[in-house]
Ligand SMILES: Nc1nc2c(c(=O)[nH]1)N[C@H]1C(S)=C(S)[C@@H](COP(=O)(O)O)O[C@H]1N2
């Protein structure tokens with residue numbers, strides 16, 4: 001939780017130099033794009049650039065997670081870990097690029113989900129439409145690059161089921177999302193079709209609370225927290241690279257592979 005305008009002090013050259021080899025090696029492996037802005041790193045990770053070990057642990061968290069999920073994603077028989085329901089944290093931990101007090105609740109009655117792009121059926125879905133589709137539940141870990149995590153329980157429509165119902169071209173490269181708070185996001189089709197990727201409508205047994213994405217948010221077991229958009233308003237299937245909010249500030253787009 002933080003204000004997007006929280007001031008941070010720019011690191012001096014020696015601080016940057018301290019991270020140079022780690023940043024270079026992450027760049028070589030395609031885990032971060034060149035020119036990762038230190039400002040973006042600080043905003044997303046909450047790390048203190050004056051403390052090299054803090055920056056380093058944030059970058060290493062990204063790189064370790066990327067390595068770990070490769071196997072889960074490309075072997076459908078190997079899923080990301082799940083947990084007993086008794087471990088679900090209530091309420092979940094909140095994060096966004098602004099403070100929780102700034103959350104603008106979405107009106108579920110007038111809300112529509114627009115579907116566009118490479119789909120046979122371009123239409124707007126209502127919340128009851130989504131509730132009528134087959135639902136699945138999963139208890140998974142949410143990992144934020146800030147260095148915190150929690151076990152959360154999510155119920156909703158598998159994104160694969162939804163895309164099939166829309167007649168989406170499942171050979172397309174990307175699925176992109178628009179949200180009510182201007183937080184564009186996108187994922188690769190392999191992740192979109194992964195069994196642990198849900199359009200989540202519920203947390204535990206209850207309708208999502210406003211801060212956590214009501215009426216619909218994405219929840220994936222195979223990606224870092226920032227790849228899971230809340231308050232989704234539109235989905236597009238496309239072959240044109242859509243990018244995303246943190247990605248445009250230099251964070252890895254795959255963030256999980
Ligand atoms: N629409 C929207 N989705 C978002 C964000 C955001 O700022 N806006 N922040 C992301 C980040 S960085 C994290 S860690 C998770 C936090 O989800 P939670 O509040 O359910 O724990 O939401 C992600 N999805």
Ligand SMILES: [Mo]
Pocket residue numbers: 095143144145146225226
């Ligand atoms: Mo995050």
